[in-house]
Amino acid sequence: xxxPTKYHLASDAPADTFAQEFERxxxxxxxxxxxxxxADRVQHILGQGRxxxxxxxxxxxxxxxxxxxxxxxxxxxxLTQRFFGKAVRLFAxxxxxxxxxxxxxxxxxxxxxxxxxxxxxxxxxxxxxxKLARQGFRSLLLVAGEHPKYVSNGYVESxxxxxxxxxxxxxxxxxxxxxxxxxxxxxxxxxxLIVYQxxxxxxxxxxxxxxxxxKYYAWRQDTPERGYAAGFRRLGIGALxxxxxxxxxxxxxxxxxxxxxxxxxxxxxxxxxxxxxxxAGEFQPDPSFFISDREMVQLICALRLxxxxxxxxxxxxxxxxxxxGLVPLGITLMSAGSSTEPGGYDHFDETQWTSTEDQPGEQFxxxxxxxxxxxxxxxxxxxxxxxxxxxxxxxxxxxxxAQLAQIG
Ligand code: SF4
Numbered sequence: 001x002x003x004p005t006k007y008h009l010a011s012d013a014p015a016d017t018f019a020q021e022f023e024r025x026x027x028x029x030x031x032x033x034x035x036x037x038x039a040d041r042v043q044h045i046l047g048q049g050r051x052x053x054x055x056x057x058x059x060x061x062x063x064x065x066x067x068x069x070x071x072x073x074x075x076x077x078x079l080t081q082r083f084f085g086k087a088v089r090l091f092a093x094x095x096x097x098x099x100x101x102x103x104x105x106x107x108x109x110x111x112x113x114x115x116x117x118x119x120x121x122x123x124x125x126x127x128x129x130x131k132l133a134r135q136g137f138r139s140l141l142l143v144a145g146e147h148p149k150y151v152s153n154g155y156v157e158s159x160x161x162x163x164x165x166x167x168x169x170x171x172x173x174x175x176x177x178x179x180x181x182x183x184x185x186x187x188x189x190x191x192x193l194i195v196y197q198x199x200x201x202x203x204x205x206x207x208x209x210x211x212x213x214x215k216y217y218a219w220r221q222d223t224p225e226r227g228y229a230a231g232f233r234r235l236g237i238g239a240l241x242x243x244x245x246x247x248x249x250x251x252x253x254x255x256x257x258x259x260x261x262x263x264x265x266x267x268x269x270x271x272x273x274x275x276x277x278x279x280a281g282e283f284q285p286d287p288s289f290f291i292s293d294r295e296m297v298q299l300i301c302a303l304r305l306x307x308x309x310x311x312x313x314x315x316x317x318x319x320x321x322x323x324x325g326l327v328p329l330g331i332t333l334m335s336a337g338s339s340t341e342p343g344g345y346d347h348f349d350e351t352q353w354t355s356t357e358d359q360p361g362e363q364f365x366x367x368x369x370x371x372x373x374x375x376x377x378x379x380x381x382x383x384x385x386x387x388x389x390x391x392x393x394x395x396x397x398x399x400x401x402a403q404l405a406q407i408g
Pocket of ligand 1: 102107108111
């Protein structure tokens, strides 16, 4: 797996990439100003019903905007329904491997953690995908730690092909690669590439990523563009909330999404805003970086007013009450019934969909442990459709950006 030794600094990045653009954005200033916005500025933006710039978006993250959360949420709901209808797409993660060459201090898979390590055989991958398909899933996210041994020998391609026997929609979340390395994965049938920056605050990023190729901040930041060049038709980005000031991360990831929506316009772009969860290694986040449930709702609604076409994903890291409340407010994709241990579904009984064993090799503990069918019922009870299968691929291959985004 080649790694870009000269790509240490964003100033070394090739022209016209997000890493380069990011250097020029006044993120710190916007995050700072977003704490002290006047009420009339918030009212002006809410009066427009849209955040027309990154500055507007930052203003909607302010304590003053929090006072108008109901109006913000109503506008977000309206925009979400206009662009996505009343539907939430469901997917499940399947962890292929917890072997990893990186030391990321906040992650259970960090190579210095003493957990049982495994890369599951292809036969078990197929078995588990079939098990997830029997739960109703038709969209799958294949996840793995970063390790050269399985990305260079056709293992992932084979896992994709075997998964496609049971699931029409396959996304991948692996260590970043070159565009040429992604092409065989696209040719095998993967449609989406997910890569989270974790934290956009460079000094924090460098302090948390102690060893391994993940240290290359700018190279990671430009990964979605390499994925786009390789042909992925969906791109997912995100920040892990709790590692740094949440407003800084929010402004950064929104800027990244806006950039990708413009530059990678043939792909659908989605964003995920996971919060820290307990994991092996017992990383202790700085409490001042914590984002509350209420602030999370405000952030998601503000994002919708800024980027109405953006897919917004909510994972099982969040507690059930928050997930239920967010269904009508802006979410378009949800994971359900997740295990974050490679092979973890082996220990799930099919009727209750609960694990019958501890999961010592998991990446982190999930918060919403409800079975997939319970999540689907909850979505339907709110008058929304739980979509297991994405819309027909043929619909998403041509057309203009606005139409593509509406497909959702
Ligand atoms: S965050 Fe990813 S790269 Fe870092 S240790 Fe965990 S699995 Fe490995």
